[in-house]
Amino acid sequence: DAKTTQPPSMDCAEGRAANLPCNHSTISGNEYVYWYRQIHSQGPQYIIHGLKNNETNEMASLIITEDRKSSTLILPHATLRDTAVYYCIVRVGNNDMRFGAGTRLTVKP
Amino acid sequence: GAVVSQHPSRVICKSGTSVKIECRSLDFQATTMFWYRQFPKQSLMLMATSNEGSKATYEQGVEKDKFLINHASLTLSTLTVTSAHPEDSSFYICSAREQAGNEKLFFGSGTQLSVL
Numbered sequence: 001d002a003k004t005t006q007p008p009s010m011d012c013a014e015g016r017a018a019n020l021p022c023n024h025s026t027i028s029g030n031e032y033v034y035w036y037r038q039i040h041s042q043g044p045q046y047i048i049h050g051l052k053n054n055e056t057n058e059m060a061s062l063i064i065t066e067d068r069k070s071s072t073l074i075l076p077h078a079t080l081r082d083t084a085v086y087y088c089i090v091r092v093g094n095n096d097m098r099f100g101a102g103t104r105l106t107v108k109p
Numbered sequence: 110g111a112v113v114s115q116h117p118s119r120v121i122c123k124s125g126t127s128v129k130i131e132c133r134s135l136d137f138q139a140t141t142m143f144w145y146r147q148f149p150k151q152s153l154m155l156m157a158t159s160n161e162g163s164k165a166t167y168e169q170g171v172e173k174d175k176f177l178i179n180h181a182s183l184t185l186s187t188l189t190v191t192s193a194h195p196e197d198s199s200f201y202i203c204s205a206r207e208q209a210g211n212e213k214l215f216f217g218s219g220t221q222l223s224v225l
Contacts, residue, residue, distance in 0.1 A: 032212060043115070043202050043216035044153070095141055097204070097214050099153040107136075 004088045009104040012082075018071040020103050022088030025069040031092055033064060035073045037084040039104075044087065047073065078107045111137045113205050115217025122193055123225055130220045131187045131202030138183035139205035143214065145178075147200040159221050193224045 005023040012018040024033065032051050036044040048055055048062045050071075055062045055067040075082055087102040112135040132142055135206050141160050145153040157173075159165040159180035159192040164209055167173045177195075187206075204216040 034213075036216075038153075039217065041200070041221070043113075043204075043218045046215065049212065085177055096155055096158055098155055099145075101152050 004090055004100050006086075006088050006100065008101065009077075009106070011106050011108055012075075012078045012109050013079055014107055017106070018073075018078040018082065020068065020073040020086050020088075022024075022073070023070045024039050024088070024090045025089050027068050028092075031090045033062065033071050034069075034089045034091065035060070035062065035096070035100065036087045036089065036099075038086045038087070039081075042078075047086075049062060057107045058082045066075075080109065104107060111135075111205075111207070111213075112158055113139075113215045113217040115203050115219060116140070119176050119221045119223075121178075121223045121225065122147060124194055125192055127189055128190045128222060129184065129194055130190075130201055130203070132186045132188070132205065134205045134215070135183045137207045139207065140183065141206045141220045142180055142186040143204045143206075144178060144186075144216075145202045145204070146206050147202060147219075148206045153202060156188075190222065193222070198222055198224045 025077045032049050034049040035047040038044045045071040048060050064071045085104050087099050111164045114133045139212045144156045145154050147153045156171045157165045159178045161180050161183050165178040180186040189215045200219050200221050204214045206214050
């Protein structure tokens with residue numbers, strides 16, 4: 001599976017949009033982009049995933065560049081409860097899931 | 110979404126004892142389950158992959174005789190840490206995937222193991 005690069009930490013003001021970037025320049029054509037988050041001392045929580053089209057669900061939006069070498073997770077109105085470590089993972093659908101270091105997002109009041 | 114239940118959430122044991130952690134898929138059948146370990150302030154590290162009815166596949170550096178994995182049914186996988194030592198103290202997390210074709214993994218809430 002392709003490796004990903006994420007900034008180690010980001011801050012966001014409560015109520016504002018949080019935009020979390022992820023680089024995956026070696027992604028192959030059949031690899032999906034997944035986003036999970038982990039709140040302290042809990043298991044990872046699925047957020048969203050996509051192949052090449054932008055995706056939106058009740059939690060977030062996923063914007064994938066046309067060349068698929070990078071993506072952005074958008075939390076439209078961040079709340080304090082969104083403070084967590086966010087992991088961007090690329091993988092082929094049925095393979096195991098391997099986590100990088102992720103981005104520690106801190107939402108501030 | 111699908112629910113994965115992990116039990117216990119926290120366990121403290123004496124050095125040399127064995128500890129069993131259970132991972133159950135509550136509303137779906139999981140042909141494959143994964144076990145992870147996470148040390149403080151680090152990311153999740155994949156330990157092993159277990160498929161229902163067959164032997165688990167361990168990642169390099171993970172001792173299969175120390176971390177026994179059993180996946181006897183489509184809804185239950187267990188991880189037994191045998192002869193636990195303080196260095197085995199960690200956060201253990203399981204995840205499960207529905208039958209082939211589903212792309213999402215669902216994660217348990219984790220087990221904090223402390224070995225005294």
